[in-house]
Amino acid sequence: MTDPLIDLLSVLDLTDTHARTSEDVFLGQSQWSALGRVFGGQVLAQSVVAAQRTLPEERIIHSLHGYFLRPGNIELPITFSVDRIHDGRSFSTRRTQAYQSGLPILSMIASFQDFDDGLEHQVEMPTDLPQPEDLPTAAEVLAGIEHPIAKQWAMGRPFDMRHVPSPVFLAVDGPHVAHQAVWFTATGRLPDDPNLHRAALAYASDYSILEPIFRRHGVAWSTPGLKAASLDHAMWFHRFGRVDEWMLYVQESPNATGGRGLSHGRIFSREGVLLASVAQEGMVRVPRRD
Numbered sequence: 001m002t003d004p005l006i007d008l009l010s011v012l013d014l015t016d017t018h019a020r021t022s023e024d025v026f027l028g029q030s031q032w033s034a035l036g037r038v039f040g041g042q043v044l045a046q047s048v049v050a051a052q053r054t055l056p057e058e059r060i061i062h063s064l065h066g067y068f069l070r071p072g073n074i075e076l077p078i079t080f081s082v083d084r085i086h087d088g089r090s091f092s093t094r095r096t097q098a099y100q101s102g103l104p105i106l107s108m109i110a111s112f113q114d115f116d117d118g119l120e121h122q123v124e125m126p127t128d129l130p131q132p133e134d135l136p137t138a139a140e141v142l143a144g145i146e147h148p149i150a151k152q153w154a155m156g157r158p159f160d161m162r163h164v165p166s167p168v169f170l171a172v173d174g175p176h177v178a179h180q181a182v183w184f185t186a187t188g189r190l191p192d193d194p195n196l197h198r199a200a201l202a203y204a205s206d207y208s209i210l211e212p213i214f215r216r217h218g219v220a221w222s223t224p225g226l227k228a229a230s231l232d233h234a235m236w237f238h239r240f241g242r243v244d245e246w247m248l249y250v251q252e253s254p255n256a257t258g259g260r261g262l263s264h265g266r267i268f269s270r271e272g273v274l275l276a277s278v279a280q281e282g283m284v285r286v287p288r289r290d
Helices: 002-012 040-052 149-157 194-205 210-216
Strands: 022-028 060-068 079-088 091-098 103-113 157-166 179-186 228-236 247-255 262-268 274-285
Touching: 002 040, 002 194, 022 040, 040 060, 040 079, 040 091, 040 103, 040 194, 040 228, 079 210, 179 210, 194 228, 210 247, 210 262, 210 274
Parallel strands: none
Antiparallel strands: 022 079, 060 103, 060 228, 079 091, 091 103, 157 179, 179 247, 228 274, 247 262, 262 274
């Protein structure tokens, strides 16, 4: 297995096809996955990179709204087509469509803005949580389990993720509540490019956002017959933060119904600065318990 962080940087380095069409077209590859499917956070982050390539570096992403349309195949390249919907004095809008074999797998609209001064306030970060150094790593939790998915979660991710109060990989320990928190950081140092850090933050935001739904119902990732998939993903970037420094992802699920669950998340720097807000609805299907 190659270094997951090097892998991430590689797949985010899209190739400009220089295709002469009405849209900007880029080509990307995928990270390996034990399930053979493209990780949703990867194609979301690549779509952000593709859209950013059509803008000056100083006009930065402040929001995105994406729909996951089909599972992606890690063996196939991904084509990213960017439509320059609007360029104003302060804001730009881009639509990115990700394709495999001519079929869309993700559709995203993102908005970008020049830096501007304005009103300032934010919610406070929870202060009664353990620090990341006091929590076990995924590798420690999953030590000795030889299943390929467990090995990928333990050693194959470019982010170190530590759950509060505990992960839901194998079981749901403690009360069945619809909230949790996750400390996370990249497993190594990233280049200083701020837009790369924003794309990587979009990548990481997709990892655990559906887990409050699982925790509320006592469902672990390893539950036989569990089917879960991201349906849509919305994200607002409030302030800049480096993803190679510890961040706290506070998550809650206000609702689950009809085979779908909704989760909200807030991402803080370790110092308590609110960096981003996230919302995602996912398909969650669990076999009936007789």
